[in-house]
Amino acid sequence: MLISVIIPCYNSEKTIAEVVSLVIEEIGKMKGYESEIILVNDFSSDNTFDVIRDLCDKYSSVKGIDLTRNFGQHNVLMTALHYTKGDIIVGMDDDLQTHPSQIPILVRKLNEGYDLVYGKYPKKKQSFFRNLGSKFNDFTVRKLLKKPKGLVASSFWAARKLVRDEVIKCKNYNVHLQGLFLRTTKRICNVDIEHRERKVGKSGYTLRKLLRLWASCINFSIVPLRLSMLVGFIFASLGIISSLIIVIRKLVFNNIYLGWSSIMAALFLFFGVVLMVLGLIGEYIGRIFLCINNQPQFVIREMINVEEE
Structure with a gap:
């Protein structure tokens, strides 16, 4: 089976090469699985796409896409979903906080009969205010999108191809993947995974961007x-x-x-x-x-x- 790993890249020239190397190594250990990696550069201000270009030259399984401007994380993920070929799609970040070593855990849980599995962090390596904001987001999204109580969404997830095929039918510019996932299937669950410290830099999400991302969920609710x-x-x-x-x-x-x-x-x-x-x-x-x-x-x-x- 082919696992497509999609990674939004924003100012990640110092980490993305290690992420790709670890993903290939981890999936290489999984018997019966092959990998492809789709890296989408969201108009980074550093040399991220130059690094992506080198990775594409080095690994034939790595695909690189460069966007004309900054579209935001969910639109970047939607871009990558249009070009995946895998039976399983894994979404993750470019900063090594969502670590490739946890991919087998997500895939094993998915094979228990689920369509979508979210990685759940027992303890997040982020500030108190970010954790507080995450709880507020979880509460409001649960009310707006009728998310099952107890289900925790994250940026580290694994989904089946049927979910991807349905999600990419959406042509709305203001994408909210969680809303698209929840209206596609109810076979969704969590699995505990490790959340690691950020190795380089800090989050690219400002308060304004976080609010804009949160507000996008109203597209799926009255x-x-x-x-x-x-x-x-x-x-x-x-x-x-x-x-x-x-x-x-x-x-x-x-x-x-x-x-x-x-x-x-x-x-x-x-x-x-x-x-x-x-x-x-x-x-x-x-x-x-x-x-x-x-x-x-x-x-x-x-x-x-x-x-x-």
């Missing part, structure tokens, strides 16, 4: 719209109750005067909610507009060792 309707109903109810209370107090205690400050505070509150809901609706409309105008998922500048479809 829950935010339903929540905005619920919030509107709650505030409308509060407004009616408050009005009744004010009228009753005015009739009972004739000397009570309504203050300008309280009226302005109420106006700011209610108009703030209205603008928030309009902004949410505008976000959905904006995404629809970009899809109608065929915003590309990815644009390829150069491919090495890749067969044209």
Whole structure:
């Protein structure tokens, strides 16, 4: 069986060669399996694609793809999925935190009858705030995408070809792989793997990029719209109750005067909610507009060792 390992590369000139070498070594130890590695350069500012070019010259099983601009991790993974040939696809990072030595663990679990297996880290080697953000993301995604309780998603996963074949049908520019996986199959599970320290540099994800990645999950859910309707109903109810209370107090205690400050505070509150809901609706409309105008998922500048479809 062929295992396709897809790796998004961003400013990883110092680590990607070691990652590739270890992947080939680990899969070479697995009886009955061969490997191909698809490296996609997401417009790195260093010499990452030069290293990828050298790796493609050195190993015929390594494929290199260079994108014209920075498209983001999930779009990069989607790029790679279009060019995989394997029976099993493994997604991992380029920084050695998702270590190639854990690939056999994912594949063994997949062969128990699952369509998709996520690596789960008993202990993550990252900051407290990143761990906190991961928990918030897990909670919100579970509510928005109806992810099974207890299932933990990560950037280290293994999937069958049937999952890949379904996922690449998506033409939406704003890709969220977890949403695509969850709408494709329910045979998903976790397996404990080791999460290692980053050897070189730091994460390329800024707070802005993390928020943008998190927000992409609304493409697969109308829950935010339903929540905005619920919030509107709650505030409308509060407004009616408050009005009744004010009228009753005015009739009972004739000397009570309504203050300008309280009226302005109420106006700011209610108009703030209205603008928030309009902004949410505008976000959905904006995404629809970009899809109608065929915003590309990815644009390829150069491919090495890749067969044209």
